[in-house]
Amino acid sequence: MKTYLVRRLLLVGPVLLGVSVVVFMVLHLSPGDPAEIMLGPQATKEDLERLRTELGLTEPLPVQYARWLGHVVQGDLGRSLWMKRPVLGEVLGRFQATLILTGTALLLSTVGGIALGVASATRPNSLLDRLSAVASLFGVSMPVFWLGIVLMVIFALWLGWLPASGMYSPYGGGDLRDLLAHLALPAVTLAAASVTIVARLTRSTMLETLGQDYIRTARAKGVVERLVVLRHGLRNALIPIVTVVGVQAGYLLGGAVLTETVFAWPGVGTLMVQGILARDFPLVQGCVLVVALCFVLVNLAVDALYAWLDPRIRLE
Amino acid sequence: MSLGVATVSREPQPALAGRAADLQRSARRLAGRNRLAVAALVVLVAAVVAAVLAPHLPLQDPDAVETTNRLKPPLSPGHLLGTDEFGRDLLARLVWGSRVSLLAGAASAAAAMVAGVVLGLLSGFYTGWAETLIMRATDILMAFPYILLAIAIVAGLGPGLRNAMIAIAIVGLPLYIRLVRSVVLSLREREFVEAARALGATDTLILGRHVLPHLVSPVIVAFSLDVGTKILATAGLSFLGLGTQPPTADWGSMLATGRQFVVFRPHVVLLPGLAIFVIVLALNLVGDALRDLLDPRTRAQA
Numbered sequence: 027m028k029t030y031l032v033r034r035l036l037l038v039g040p041v042l043l044g045v046s047v048v049v050f051m052v053l054h055l056s057p058g059d060p061a062e063i064m065l066g067p068q069a070t071k072e073d074l075e076r077l078r079t080e081l082g083l084t085e086p087l088p089v090q091y092a093r094w095l096g097h098v099v100q101g102d103l104g105r106s107l108w109m110k111r112p113v114l115g116e117v118l119g120r121f122q123a124t125l126i127l128t129g130t131a132l133l134l135s136t137v138g139g140i141a142l143g144v145a146s147a148t149r150p151n152s153l154l155d156r157l158s159a160v161a162s163l164f165g166v167s168m169p170v171f172w173l174g175i176v177l178m179v180i181f182a183l184w185l186g187w188l189p190a191s192g193m194y195s196p197y198g199g200g201d202l203r204d205l206l207a208h209l210a211l212p213a214v215t216l217a218a219a220s221v222t223i224v225a226r227l228t229r230s231t232m233l234e235t236l237g238q239d240y241i242r243t244a245r246a247k248g249v250v251e252r253l254v255v256l257r258h259g260l261r262n263a264l265i266p267i268v269t270v271v272g273v274q275a276g277y278l279l280g281g282a283v284l285t286e287t288v289f290a291w292p293g294v295g296t297l298m299v300q301g302i303l304a305r306d307f308p309l310v311q312g313c314v315l316v317v318a319l320c321f322v323l324v325n326l327a328v329d330a331l332y333a334w335l336d337p338r339i340r341l342e
Numbered sequence: 343m344s345l346g347v348a349t350v351s352r353e354p355q356p357a358l359a360g361r362a363a364d365l366q367r368s369a370r371r372l373a374g375r376n377r378l379a380v381a382a383l384v385v386l387v388a389a390v391v392a393a394v395l396a397p398h399l400p401l402q403d404p405d406a407v408e409t410t411n412r413l414k415p416p417l418s419p420g421h422l423l424g425t426d427e428f429g430r431d432l433l434a435r436l437v438w439g440s441r442v443s444l445l446a447g448a449a450s451a452a453a454a455m456v457a458g459v460v461l462g463l464l465s466g467f468y469t470g471w472a473e474t475l476i477m478r479a480t481d482i483l484m485a486f487p488y489i490l491l492a493i494a495i496v497a498g499l500g501p502g503l504r505n506a507m508i509a510i511a512i513v514g515l516p517l518y519i520r521l522v523r524s525v526v527l528s529l530r531e532r533e534f535v536e537a538a539r540a541l542g543a544t545d546t547l548i549l550g551r552h553v554l555p556h557l558v559s560p561v562i563v564a565f566s567l568d569v570g571t572k573i574l575a576t577a578g579l580s581f582l583g584l585g586t587q588p589p590t591a592d593w594g595s596m597l598a599t600g601r602q603f604v605v606f607r608p609h610v611v612l613l614p615g616l617a618i619f620v621i622v623l624a625l626n627l628v629g630d631a632l633r634d635l636l637d638p639r640t641r642a643q644a
Contacts (some may be wrong), residue, residue: 044482048491052498167623169574171581172597172615175604183605280487284578299582302497314494318486325485 030333038326045318046098050091052314053307064107103315104308108301113312117294121316123193124293126205127286128278130213135220135278136271140260142221143228143267147236148255155229162222170281174215174288181211191290212289216281220274227270231263238262264335272328276321365635379631382624389621393440402431404438405589416609424609426600432610435591436617442592443618446507446585447573453511454572455565458518459557463549465519466526477523480516488513492575496584503576503592506585510575514568521564522557529553559636566632570625577618593618 061077062069078084082093097104103113146155182190189195189208235241236259244258245251283295290296294313301309392399402421407428411418414425416432423432465476483491495509529535529552538548579585580594588595593614600610 040478041481041485044478045485048482048486049494052494054498163623163626164619167570167619167626169577169581169594169597169615169618169622171578172611172618175597175601175611176615179604179608179611276487280489280491280493283489283493284581287582298493298497299584302493302501303583307497310494310497314486314490314497317490321487322485 031330034326034329038322041322042319045322046095046315047091049311049315049318050094053311054087054090098315103312106301106306106309108304108306108309113308116297116309117312117316120292120294120297121320123291124279124282124286124295124317125320126209127212127216127291127293128275128282130209131216131220131278131282132271132275134213134217135224135274138217138221139224140228140267142225144232144255144260146225146229147232150229150233158222158225158229162226165219165222168219170215170219171284171288173218174212174285177211177215178289193292212285212291215288216278216285219281220278224267224270224274228263228267231266232259235259235263265332268328268331268335272325275324275328279317279321279324376631376634379627382627382631385620385624386628389440389624390444392437393444396437396441399437401434401437404430404434404591406430415607416613423613424607426596426610427603432613435596436593436613439592439596439614440617440621442503442586442590443573443577443594444621446503446510446576446592447569450507450511450576451514451565451569451572453507454514454568455518455561457511458515459522459561461515462519462522463526463553463557466523467530467545467549467553476519480519483513484516486513489575489578492579493582493584496579501584501587503580503586503590506576506579510572510579513575514572517564517568518561521560525557525560526553529556563629563633563636566629567626570622570629573618573622573625 061074061081061083065073065077082090094104101114103117105111106113106116109116142154142158146152146158149155178190181188188210190211191208193208194204195208232255236255241254241258244254249258282291282293283298285291286293286295287299294317298310298313301307301313407430408425409428411421411425412427414421416422416424418424421431421433423436426432426435461476465473486494492506492509492513495512496505499505499508535548535552538552543551576585577592577594577597580592581598583595583598586592586595588599591599596614597611597618600607600614604611
């Protein structure tokens with residue numbers, strides 16, 4: 027187990043290096059000149075030239091990349107052009123909100139999806155099974171931001187059950203109840219498509235597993251049906267489910283940008299969109315880098331889970 | 343050349359005419375079973391025809407501002423689906439917006455498909471630096487969450503429909519590269535490829551004549567499902583203000599601008615969203631049916 031994890035950890039290095047190259051290149055693909063953006067349209071040629079030299083923009087790209095990476099490794103992601111503050115602090119300050127949102131959505135889609143999938147697999151072609159098939163088709167066809175707006179209109183604006191936007195109430199809020207009330211709509215919106223995907227995959231894997239000989243054996247031995255389904259069936263169906271949950275984590279981290287924008291959730295997504303529209307490249311870079319790093323770590327965790335679930339993998 | 347004939351016949355491909363008739367038969371059988379997919383196909387064809395013929399349809403000018411007729415509800419006189427915040431006819435805007443949304447989705451999926459198939463063929467057929475380079479680049483693309491990378495690329499290139507399409511195409515590459523590569527890897531070791539090589543066929547001939555035909559079905563299925571994903575992604579970027587720029591509108595940007603009026607006039611948001619939903623749903627239904635049709639395993643059961 028340990029050697030497997032160490033080997034897997036060693037692979038993270040090159041991927042992170044590649045990610046950093048992409049993030050760096052994205053900034054330097056841009057037609058806009060950071061010096062021009064910082065000084066505004068009235069700047070003189072001499073001023074621009076001086077700032078460019080100061081920022082190191084006149085040096086060759088590999089040199090710029092190496093220096094940038096050196097700073098990043100030390101936790102210095104540069105200063106936001108727009109807010110004039112260090113990027114890392116801004117991004118981390120918002121990252122907690124994004125983690126709460128995506129984490130809740132991931133929990134909803136994993137628990138809800140597996141439960142729904144197991145229920146459909148044990149009663150194929152039942153009403154529940156058919157409804158979940160329709161829901162999964164709808165889930166992958168629906169724009170997440172549209173679903174968010176529709177839910178917001180119904181539950182916040184018409185029925186008034188839940189707050190429409192933000193993370194805490196401006197007055198008198200701030201406790202866990204307040205947070206959960208604000209979290210409900212965005213988390214459900216974000217999780218909606220994933221729940222159905224996890225449910226469908228769980229159903230098909232479970233159906234396959236439940237058709238195996240050892241399930242028949244377990245039943246013949248007189249094992250209680252609930253234990254047959256959960257311990258003999260689900261346990262062995264978990265590997266593909268974990269894979270799809272890992273994929274969903276990436277989908278949720280990306281989809282969070284759209285959901286956050288709909289619900290004015292103060293996360294990295296809204297920060298990044300503001301940064302793009304303000305052409306604040308260090309800020310955008312920082313946001314992308316932190317979210318991508320988080321996704322790499324999620325994938326690592328998924329691989330570790332595989333090894334834990336299936337001894338054949340860790341002995342390879 | 344008698345050996346050449348032997349190689350061809352060893353390839354598991356029935357004669358073309360027989361195959362077409364076979365497909366036709368299973369298409370008819372599937373259509374009988376799957377009325378939903380046929381309905382979806384009808385919806386898709388109608389949408390494409392409307393988009394293509396938009397300039398010739400009896401529609402109002404999608405950009406004509408009528409300040410006296412702002413935010414009219416659907417079924418208002420003269421405006422079947424109502425008007426938006428500038429009094430522009432929503433039906434006309436939806437149809438004209440479909441030109442942008444459908445084209446953006448199809449074009450970015452097509453670009454990703456063509457580039458992905460070429461890269462997938464190369465990385466599957468040749469071992470060595472090309473394979474290493476392509477596969478490592480794919481790994482890195484996949485280390486980013488899908489939409490996030492598209493947003494990052496648009497941030498670099500600058501907002502706009504063309505840049506949004508480029509970004510979405512790049513992000514979609516790994517799907518095709520990995521699909522094609524996995525098929526090519528298994529074909530590479532098969533006897534008919536070995537035989538063709540023994541007969542002195544060049545790599546281009548082997549790839550084009552013996553490998554490519556096997557890719558048609560899986561790639562068509564992936565493409566038909568991918569267009570829907572791409573339409574959703576472009577709409578998402580437009581919703582964030584990173585795709586189409588005003589006055590051009592697609593369904594995503596119509597939704598974004600309608601948001602502030604949603605409480606009093608929900609239709610300005612509901613209609614464009616419904617349009618995206620119906621089209622993507624139809625694409626998914628047709629894509630699933632195509633998979634059933636083209637995948638011999640499901641065809642045997644049908």
